[in-house]
Amino acid sequence: MEIYETQAEIAKTKNWLLSLVVLVLVTFGVLVLLQGVALALIPLIFDISIDxxxxxxTGGATDIPNGRMALYFVQGVGSGIGFIVAAWIIIKFIEKAFLNLPLQVSRFNAQGFLIVLLITLGGMLFNAFLVDLNSKxxxxxxxxxxELWMREMEDQLMEMTKFLTDFQSTGEFIVGLVVIGLLAGIGEEVFFRGLVQPKFHQYTGSAHWGVWITAIIFSAIHVQFYGFLxxxxxxxxxxxxxxxxxSLVYPIIAHIFNNAFTVVMVYLANQGKVDFDLESADSISYPVSFAGFLVLLVGIYYFKKTNQSQNGELDQGL
Known part of the structure; x- marks a missing residue:
């Protein structure tokens, strides 16, 4: 079960609305502030004019020297680090909660690591089917x-994604891997799974509702309708x-692996070493996708069973 221990009045179920309002305001404020700071530093660090x-x-200039690195900087500070800072402020200063990180780290082991990699790989294969379904x-x-507005927004976001992953050097690839893989994986998992999910678990009284409500919010904040599912x-x-x-270690690893795998595949495709198209869903194999789904289900089953036998305090009825 998730670890989120607090006796703060604001964190109690009866104050759920106030708690969520504070969470949204603090998070939005932190993300805007850090992104603003990152933007203000770009002219100094990357020697890029205001224009x-x-x-x-706005996506209208893709030939500016250091432009890709500058956007990585904004994304890394304003989003990856931003979610970590927002979660830290809320957990430590507002709700005075305790995540017991040493216990979470102690629950990590090599067997669980291998199972999680298998689960993530299966999930990625099945996700190809959902990408295809969502696009239609x-x-x-x-x-x-x-729908027209959402299509136009999706096209703009895809152009930005293509620009960010059009690595022109090994250095850009490494920085992209750190920002898109490492920082996004850590920041979003600490915030959504470490903070938001336990709160909705508490508010709804259901662990499964906590997981799915958080997953819906997690998807919605990316503002990509055709990538929602x-x-x-x-x-x-x-x-x-x-x-x-x-243990948050496992979802962090899975998130990093998922994001980093895509970044690596795009990089190798740019190098002409693999055939991989970020936009195309034409190559989807339904048997492979559903085989991935079976791998995912079996992996989740053994992951749950293994952890329940190792962690006696986990809820056996989940």
Whole structure:
């Protein structure tokens, strides 16, 4: 079970609305502040003019020297580190909670690590099916305007993603791996699984509702309608890894592995060493996707069983 111990008045179930409002305000404030600081430092660190900076942020300038590195800097500070700082402020100063990190680390072991890698690989294979399914979703006619807007937003985000992963040097690849893989994996898991999921578990009285509500929020904040289902699925997978182990180490590893694998594949594709298209879903193999789903289910079953036998305090009824 997740570890989130606090006796603070604001964290009690009866104050759930106030607690969530404070969480949203603090998180939004921290992310905006750190992103603002990162943006203010770009002209000094990367020697990019204000006009060039605006062009980068709007996606209209892709030929600015150090432009990709500058965007990594903003994303790493404003998002990856931002989520860690926001979670730390809320946990330590507002709700005075205790995550018992030494206990969480002690629950990590080599067997669990290997099972989690297998689960994540299975989840990634099945996720190809969800990506394909989500890309084909069509809204009712009366929502055609909304659908057009979402398609345009999706195209803009894809162009930005392609720019960020169009590595022109080994240095850019390494920095991209750190920002997209490491910082995003740690920051988002500490915030969503370490802080948000236990709160919704407490508020709803259901561990499963806690996992899925958090997964929905996790997917929604990325503002990508046509990537909503696969990202929600990944969020739920990460959530169950925490729920069944009581250790954030496992979902962090799974998140980093998922993101880093994609970054590596894009890099190798750019080098002409593998055939991988970030945009294409045409190569999906349904048998492979559902084989991945079976691997995922079997892996989750053994992961849960193994951790329940090792951690006597875990809820056997989950």
């Amino acid at each position: 060039g900076l605006l062009g980068l942020m 979703l069509v809204l009712p006619e009366f929502l055609s305007g909304l 696969p990202r929600m699925f990944l969020g739920a997978m990460f959530g169950y890894l925490y729920l069944y182990s009581g």
